[in-house]
Amino acid sequence: MSDDKNNDPFNYNPFYTPDNIGVVNPPEFRFFDDDSTNLSMFTHHQQAPHNPQGLNPSPFMSFTGCLRSSVDYNTLSRAFDLSCSSSEVITPNLDEGGSSKKCSITEPAATASENGPLSPNSSVSSSSKEAAVEEDGDNSKKDEDDPKTTCNDDDDKSKKGNKPKKKEKRPREPRFAFLTKSEIDHLEDGYRWRKYGQKAVKNSPYPRSYYRCTTQKCTVKKRVERSFQDPSIVITTYEGQHNHECPANLRGNAAAAAAILSPSFFASPSAIGTTFPHSLLLPQFLQMRNPSRANSSNSMMFYPQTLAPQQQQFQPPDHGLLHDMLNSVVQKKEP
DNA sequence: CGCCTTTGACCCGCGC
DNA sequence: GCGCGGGTCAAAGGCG
Numbered sequence: 001m002s003d004d005k006n007n008d009p010f011n012y013n014p015f016y017t018p019d020n021i022g023v024v025n026p027p028e029f030r031f032f033d034d035d036s037t038n039l040s041m042f043t044h045h046q047q048a049p050h051n052p053q054g055l056n057p058s059p060f061m062s063f064t065g066c067l068r069s070s071v072d073y074n075t076l077s078r079a080f081d082l083s084c085s086s087s088e089v090i091t092p093n094l095d096e097g098g099s100s101k102k103c104s105i106t107e108p109a110a111t112a113s114e115n116g117p118l119s120p121n122s123s124v125s126s127s128s129k130e131a132a133v134e135e136d137g138d139n140s141k142k143d144e145d146d147p148k149t150t151c152n153d154d155d156d157k158s159k160k161g162n163k164p165k166k167k168e169k170r171p172r173e174p175r176f177a178f179l180t181k182s183e184i185d186h187l188e189d190g191y192r193w194r195k196y197g198q199k200a201v202k203n204s205p206y207p208r209s210y211y212r213c214t215t216q217k218c219t220v221k222k223r224v225e226r227s228f229q230d231p232s233i234v235i236t237t238y239e240g241q242h243n244h245e246c247p248a249n250l251r252g253n254a255a256a257a258a259a260i261l262s263p264s265f266f267a268s269p270s271a272i273g274t275t276f277p278h279s280l281l282l283p284q285f286l287q288m289r290n291p292s293r294a295n296s297s298n299s300m301m302f303y304p305q306t307l308a309p310q311q312q313q314f315q316p317p318d319h320g321l322l323h324d325m326l327n328s329v330v331q332k333k334e335p
Numbered sequence: 336c337g338c339c340t341t342t343g344a345c346c347c348g349c350g351c
Numbered sequence: 352g353c354g355c356g357g358g359t360c361a362a363a364g365g366c367g
Contacts, residue, residue, distance in 0.1 A: 195340055197359055210358070214338085223358090 177237045185209065185224050185234055190246040193222065204228035215244045 180187055186195075186209065193211035201208045208225035220240040227233040 194338080196361090198341075199357065199359095202356070208357085 175237050175239045177235055179227075180234045180236060181232050182234045183232070185226060186211070187224075187234065187236060191215070191220070191242065201225055201228075206231065213240075213242060215242070218243055 186193070192214040194214045195209055195211050197210035198207050199210070204225070206226035206228050208223055211222045211224065213220040213222075218240075220238065220242050222239065223235075223237040225235050227235060
């Protein structure tokens with residue numbers, strides 16, 4: 001699937017957006033979201049010229065929002081809605097003719113928000129495959145819901161025993177990938193994760209680790225892999241939405257974080273006090289505030305689009321998750 | 336003892 | 352149909 005009819009893997013740039021993906025101005029960073037059938041690319045300008053809703057103008061707010069709920073469209077919408085003109089979601093809907101559907105971020109996000117930010121049922125209505133997964137909480141997600149209890153009796157051999165009933169294709173939840181410059185693979189983001197697998201990545205000396213949120217009923221997963229071309233880059237892919245409060249916040253870490261982080265940066269105190277996550281953000285924050293002090297040990301990657309793909313030092317993983325996700329995007333756009 | 340990581344095996348989708 | 356690779360399971364062991 002990731003087989004690249006794409007381009008030269010060594011010159012591949014997942015952050016390169018051909019024209020029809022959407023025009024963006026530097027500087028910016030982007031979030032990639034992929035549910036394997038719907039892939040969305042979020043672009044966000046670092047400078048929000050206008051903040052109509054009085055929301056936090058900081059680009060980090062977007063990031064924190066993403067981390068908080070991983071793929072909380074509602075949060076994203078608010079975060080990115082700093083400037084409606086500059087935020088957009090490109091959703092190539094592979095199921096519907098395959099042509100990229102480009103829309104304002106308010107569209108999918110608003111749909112989600114109508115149902116509540118964390119409601120697993122927040123179906124994105126029509127084309128919400130991801131919502132379908134979460135919502136009919138039944139056992140379409142056999143592994144998420146406490147695998148031990150759900151795989152009851154007989155058919156726990158779901159592993160080996162092929163169920164007679166045709167299994168519908170399990171739609172994947174939307175995903176977001178973050179690139180982080182860090183020496184440690186598993187970055188602390190405030191949530192508790194349990195590692196449930198590790199796989200070698202093809203053509204990469206670095207394995208990919210699979211984590212699941214340890215909170216009950218929470219289906220969020222994340223995958224962590226390291227770019228083999230730039231080992232200092234950690235690619236973290238979140239999948240799903242947290243349906244609970246960030247444990248770090250509950251433990252009062254948020255208060256500490258809020259104490260450290262200047263409110264002037266985060267115009268919305270509530271955003272900090274209740275949801276701001278995590279030590280992960282701190283280095284980025286420090287780097288932002290004082291770039292000279294920040295070394296590269298743990299910093300969020302931003303991709304100024306001023307750099308042409310060929311100019312960028314960082315070469316994303318050829319066979320990583322981003323590659324997969326981006327492949328679908330690029331392939332969509334190529335006739 | 337509870338929680339976590341490790342790791343080999345298994346499942347499944349996809350391309351050939 | 353087969354092989355490959357990604358994703359997941361679950362037993363075993365480690366650690367605090």
